[in-house]
Amino acid sequence: MLLLQCIINYFQVHYYSFFKVHQRFPEHITSNTNMVETIKNLPELLKNTLVDSKIKSVEIKRLTAPGENYGSLMLKLDVTLKSNSGHEEKLQLVAKKIPVDELFKTSFNIQVTFKNEVAMYETVVPILQNFQRENGVQEVINCFPKYYGSRINLNNSDVVDENAILILENLVASGYKNIDRTVGFNLDSIKLILKDLAELHAVPIALKLKKPNSFEPLKKHCHDFEFSAELHQMFWETTREIIKENEHCAKLLDKINLITEVDRPKVKEPFATLVHYDLWCNNSMQKFSHDVAVQNKFLDFQFLAYGSPASDLFFLLWTSVQLEVLENYFEDLLVHYHNHFIKTLKTLGCDTKPFCYEHFLYEIKEQCVFEVGHTLHFIFFVVNGKKDRTEDIKFPDDIDKIKNEVTLRAKQQVWLMLQDCEKRGWLYESKN
Template structure:
């Protein structure tokens, strides 16, 4: 990693008479754990020129993906800029709004932002010299959960509490300051993947079908799921979203994009990371996507409704704390919101659960040139290699959709 002119990003954070004298970098995550950008651990030695003492600042640097295909898929000319705006502008606006409305404990479920840049030439084009600098949460005791295990009940509730506060604070700000919201915030919430029509992973439905056919409850619905899959067109645009629930959504909320801190083995704090795809849309997508991709299947079977109601209670309580009308956010209307977003979640998670959430650790997603989901041998190999928990999760998701008449 070429760390040119990094000092300029830290000017306002270092303080007087302090200078960067050394930077050590190393990879932060394993190959295949983050396709939307390169993540580096940066240990920055800072010298106080008055006392001559050195201190070390532990941060994370995020740059654009090395692979050009992922630069296109993740739409970096939009998403990289928007991620900087989220940390630098939107988070402080929400925190100041909470303070103005008498809340002493403002939202803290985001990493500290040190700064960012698009390039070194001063243009508006993102290139390989673009970088986003945030605190290294691992140095503060935060960790990612094992994506092949997922969240237990306490961990899920802690995350959903923060998610409810985030979603509802945005909505409250929109209700109280609509002109400012639609002028300053709404325009940057259009960050979405660029999936081509010939995307080879559309053919992963063959693998999904093989898994679903292992469940007698799911088997009758396989033809309907294939038809839905082939006809589905994802809507990441943020246009024509339903009010009043429309809010800023993370839009990629799963195990790898959240970190948790523990004290004596108990989860006490949560942080959300990787806001490159945030959007203006339904909170239902974040909620259902997190539950199905990231919460342990046995927890979902026992507590799915409890977790949904817990989120809604936290959501409404925060709306009340911010002195906004809450009757329009009733539980029945909230359940309808989940139903309306369920099709998009299902189509996303059908491939995401087996191929990404439970994909082989330490390996990037397969290159499209060597993947043939229609080849019988390849398909059999993929099905056999998918962990049993992933298969149970897919079965549970379809069963839940059937029971709720979402499918």
């Protein structure tokens, strides 16, 4: 019964978002705009912004925005401020609240995940930025939406309730957008994103090495969520059938099979750092100039964890980058990430010998024990999941329906991933 509940929770977190929620909220469509929403004690939430201003008017709408976490209630929040001198300013914000549905509250473990995401913006980001400034860095890490305020309740308890809220910059209003998940990032976009990701991973490592007493408290905000390998079994037979469609990959099944039978590797030093653990194209947004990505923001830190940077990197590349880019530039992208990772550590005065490229590749190899199985299922059944679904999907009855919807691009992406991992020695022989 426990395993069944774990499986249900896992698919509610990821797969359910695409298989069912799109029935109500198609991608990029604003919905429920006529429903009345209120936010209690809004001036208190925005107190750091209301230094010499007062709130003149507030407009709140429900929305489904690019980059949204479907396990939350997202509100478009437009606030007009009026200063003491009479000057008016409009703040375009997004308010993130806990899901209304009790099932989602349980599935997303809001008592942990909501607190962790609030802590990321309220505590972790300022500490990382201040650490960089202390070390003479002028352009500190800035791959996050601007934070305006948050709370977990109105009664000063430790319980997340219906008054919990996180208020951030409205990235859409600031000119950011998601790319199409079924297309993926082009070369220029992913290089921009990897530069930010390398910094996001390296700055906490530098803080850990140089100021361990400042870093250690941050770990309490990390979400210790581990996917049991058993969760993959629901889709494993379908996955095997798809893999066997490729003659070369069919020969690798024994190695891939082991991957579905292991848990996520234990955290190891020195690479252990703060990681996103759900980093794919829908959890980042970019601003474009003449069709070229010029700025990037990462979103949805509810699974913030203390783990391997290789986990984020592998998952992001294989779930979210165009097939042609992976075919021709995968090694270049690894080098690009690592170069910026090392550059960041050097800027912060760290010894980079333990983080050499050889050790970095071995770190990726160790994570592949879990990440290959995790990633291939995500590619098949989430990234390339059917858009704008109008009917419910029931597991496991509709597995064949889902299999028939797996696109050729998704298959080719997984086949390429498996062959590349085999070539690099990142797949492991089965011990069965």
